[in-house]
Amino acid sequence: MTLQIPFFDGRAVFREIEDRVLQAVQRVLRSGQFILGAEVLAFEQAFATLTGARFAIAVASGTDALSLSLRAAGLAAGDRVLTVPNTAPATAAAIQAVGCRPIFADVHPDTLLICPEHVEQQMQAEVRAIIPVHLYGQPAPLNHIIALAKNAGAVVIEDCSHAAGAFDHGLHAxxxxxxxxxxxxxxxxxxxxxxxGICITDSDHLAARLRMLRMYGFNEHRICMEPGFNSRLDELQAAILHERLHVLEQQQQHRQRLAERYTKGLQKTGLRIPLLRSGITHAWHQFVVRVPQRKQLMKALQQMGIGTAVHYEHSLHLMPAFAASNGGQRFPQAERAAAEVLSLPCSRHVSEADADQIVEAVITCLS
Ligand SMILES: Cc1ncc(COP(=O)(O)O)c(C=O)c1O
Incomplete structure (x- = not known):
């Protein structure tokens, strides 16, 4: 069988809301206001409504959202920040960008989410912030981690890059x-x-600091109060994102249906699928299976016209940029995951019939 299912198709994302995006772009261009205007404000308000947060502060990227948050929370150069090794390198790069030192805690083998027991062990190292990652769109378990952070006087900054539209017991990631x-x-x-990118918080203090830091460290009189950044979401992006926000839930439900088809169809293959925590709504940013013969399966699927990807192929603690702050510690669960995880196509351009064909193709390749 030869199919044509890319892993991701940016054109399909655009096509779905083409008219609305073009109108939004025209509206912004005609307004003559391109930076921090009505569109950013309206999008921030809409995002705060979606998440239920008191404040939403839009910035230039997800990496900046993390870096600015660490600075807003008062972290300084040399402070240790604990995160997971099986995340996008951006999580650790954001820590280093503000002079902090990324250290790691291993993940749970069934969910691949941060393991609270391992966080507890790592807290001995004077941790000033913990960044749990809601990997693939599944909210990480936070109860114990928040208690540990409180005890240690550390802050918790959630990396929700995969988790717009994800909920844990009714509370948005x-x-x-x-x-x-x-x-x-x-x-x-x-x-x-x-x-x-965007930061959400319920704290007046942190929201004010984030707004100041995203624009040169300006106070309301445009006096630089401390070293700041230039990290603003522009008006065009805000207007486009606002259009996409209208279809977020509908697209999440579509991915949920794909995930259900994959889960059911792949049950008998022996492939391991990350376990779902109870009480969560998964954003299904990625649908990830674990397969020891990953390279062969990827190649065989590629030959059948099915694109796949790996999130993430290298554990961060083994990368030269992050190895130094980690003192040679090993994280077996994350390392094993890095060798086995494989993401199947799971976005808007994939139909439910496509998902069934992908299941069939996987079964054929494995048999
Ligand atoms: C888990 C995670 N954290 C942070 C980021 C950084 O986001 P951005 O690429 O918008 O800077 C990404 C995106 O790749 C991510 O997947």
């Missing part, structure tokens, strides 16, 4: 920690047509 950070990289559940 990003609402449990001090700040929740989202990426609008095009492939994300709420993807822009360019770069973007």
């Amino acid at each position: 990003g609402r449990r920690g001090d700040i929740g950070c989202f990426s609008f990289y095009p492939t994300k559940p709420l993807g822009g047509m360019g770069d973007g």
Whole structure:
């Protein structure tokens, strides 16, 4: 069988809301206001409504959202920040961008989410912030982690880059920690047509600091109060993201149906699928299976016209940029996951019939 199912199709994302995007772009261009105007404000308000947060502060990327959050929370150069090794390198790069030191905690073998027991062990290292990652769109378990952070006087900054539209017992991802950070990289559940990010918080203090830091450290009189960044979401991106926000839930439901088909269809293959926590709504940013013969399966699926991807192929603690702060510690669960995880196509351009064909193709390849 030869199919034509790419892993991701940016054109399909655009096609779905083409008229509305073109109108939004025209509206912005005709307004003559391109930076921090009515569109950003309206999008921030809409995002705050979606998540239930008191404040939403839009920034230039998900990486910046994390870096600015660490600075807003008072972290300084040399402070240790604990995160997971099986995340996008951006999580650790954001920590280093503000001079902090990324250290790691291993993940649970069934969910691939941060393991609270391992966080507890790692807290001995004077951790000033914890960044749990809601990997693939599944909210990570935070109860114990928040208690540990409180005890240690550390902040919790949730990396929600995969988790727009994800809920844990009715609470949107990003609402449990001090700040929740989202990426609008095009492939994300709420993807822009360019770069973007946003921070959510219920704290007046943190919201004010984030607004100040995203624009040179300006106070209301445009006096720089401390070293700041230039990290603003632009008006065009905000207008486009606002259009995408209208279809977020509908697209999440579509991915949910794909995930159900994959889960049911792949049950007998022996492939391992990350376990779902109870009480959560998964954003299904990625549908990930674990397969020891990953390379062969990827190649065989490619030959059948099915695109796949790996999130993530290398554990961060083994990368030269992050190895130094980690003192040679190993994280067996994350390392094993890195060798086995495989993401199947799971976005808007994939139909339910496509998902069935992908299941069939996987079964054929494995038999
Ligand atoms: C888990 C995670 N954190 C942070 C980021 C950084 O986001 P951005 O690419 O918008 O800077 C990404 C995006 O790749 C991500 O997947």
